[in-house]
Amino acid sequence: MILGCSVTKSTTWRGISEEYTNVWHFDATVDTTSKEVADAVVAAERALFSGNVNFKKVQVWGPADGTKLQSQMLLQENLTGQGTAFEGSVMAKELTAVVSWDTGRVNSRGGRIFLRKYLHLGRLNLSDEEAAKGNTALPVATRTTLVDFGNSMKNIVGTGRASLCDKKGRKLPLNTGATVLPHLRIRQFRR
Numbered sequence: 503m504i505l506g507c508s509v510t511k512s513t514t515w516r517g518i519s520e521e522y523t524n525v526w527h528f529d530a531t532v533d534t535t536s537k538e539v540a541d542a543v544v545a546a547e548r549a550l551f552s553g554n555v556n557f558k559k560v561q562v563w564g565p566a567d568g569t570k571l572q573s574q575m576l577l578q579e580n581l582t583g584q585g586t587a588f589e590g591s592v593m594a595k596e597l598t599a600v601v602s603w604d605t606g607r608v609n610s611r612g613g614r615i616f617l618r619k620y621l622h623l624g625r626l627n628l629s630d631e632e633a634a635k636g637n638t639a640l641p642v643a644t645r646t647t648l649v650d651f652g653n654s655m656k657n658i659v660g661t662g663r664a665s666l667c668d669k670k671g672r673k674l675p676l677n678t679g680a681t682v683l684p685h686l687r688i689r690q691f692r693r
Contacts, residue, residue, distance in 0.1 A: 652680025
């Protein structure tokens with residue numbers, strides 16, 4: 503079954519608490535429960551995000567690749583606490599790091615299709631003021647941390663295994679590693 507998992511976080515931007523969500527999809531075996539998927543995703547994100555990012559809520563639903571009538575909310579939990587990542591340079595709030603995976607597919611123009619996740623980290627894990635402003639490339643150590651995070655998200659292990667996929671359930675090709683765009687990108691909060 504394809505499970506959808508969203509983790510809602512918030513940060514203060516221009517004096518207002520802004521909420522944003524990262525949504526993940528996993529092809530889960532029967533043995534992997536929605537609680538195990540939620541716990542694994544929240545733990546991985548907490549370790550990546552900084553202390554100025556508050557965790558608010560996690561939701562898991564499925565089957566995410568079925569119709570709206572088939573899909574059921576399986577788990578909803580309120581969260582407390584912040585990210586626990588090492589505190590480095592503060593990023594502009596709308597800047598995101600981009601972790602992506604090559605899906606092995608091409609679009610109608612022959613371009614590669616990537617599964618991308620935009621992460622409002624709040625801070626870099628190192629002190630690099632210019633990279634935190636998006637003016638220079640991310641430090642190698644920061645990119646390595648993001649690649650490790652992306653690779654850990656490919657397979658969530660509970661009593662079974664859940665593999666990262668797109669929202670239609672298409673799995674990533676074997677041995678597809680995560681990559682990180684070298685510069686931060688602007689991704690505005692939704693209003």
